[in-house]
Amino acid sequence: MTVFVHGDLASQAVTDPHREYSKKLVRAAWERDRGYHVCVVDGDGFADLIDGHPARCRELQRAHGIDDHVLVLPQTGDGILGGPLQQHRVGRHEPGALALDLAHLDKGTEAHESTIAALIEHLARQHVELRGHARNAPRFDAGWSRGDDVFIAEVKSLTGASEDQQIRLGIGQVLDYAHQLQLARTCGRVRPVLVLEKQPTDPRWTSLTETSGILLTWAPDFAGC
Incomplete structure (x- = not known):
């Protein structure tokens, strides 16, 4: 399963329970916790895929003690x-x-x-x-x-x-x-x-x-x- 996230979400907390992409990211983090690999792609990655290039899979992290807060982490080499x-x-x-x-x-x-x-x-x-x-x-x-x-x-x-x-x-x-x-x-x-x-x-x-x-x-x- 692949989740396409259109937008710059690096280092941002996704918390709005009423936005569809927020629900998908929370679900993606939950599926990863269960041992399933879910690929999360940000806006740049989505553009990469459209242009025929492979995209980086983004790392997710739950905010400590808050189940519906998910962080999309920056990665070394972003943009490179x-x-x-x-x-x-x-x-x-x-x-x-x-x-x-x-x-x-x-x-x-x-x-x-x-x-x-x-x-x-x-x-x-x-x-x-x-x-x-x-x-x-x-x-x-x-x-x-x-x-x-x-x-x-x-x-x-x-x-x-x-x-x-x-x-x-x-x-x-x-x-x-x-x-x-x-x-x-x-x-x-x-x-x-x-x-x-x-x-x-x-x-x-x-x-x-x-x-x-x-x-x-x-x-x-x-x-x-």
């Missing part, structure tokens, strides 16, 4: 992180006379999606959900939150491509995304992350990314994540 991220299916191209090497393109895409799938599993073991970008946020590949920190990641495969070129591209992208979010003065500390398919051959990338304030990590261990 979107709904849960899922691995996409990878298609196959038939080799032809094109100058572009489609076999390498397919292998690179498959490696990219496999890296995302491995990162999803890695974070899930820590009870952290990997998410996509919010509708109006920069188009980073993946993101998650811990405490007040919001991690935004660019994922790069190193299969069938120039390793140096891929890493340089990823560094530029994730720094740009982080800078855009800092200019927007979003809540929480934004932490840029570059996620690679495997350990890079040249160790200089570790010191370069550290100097630039980027967390560099790679499959399968994803150190630091």
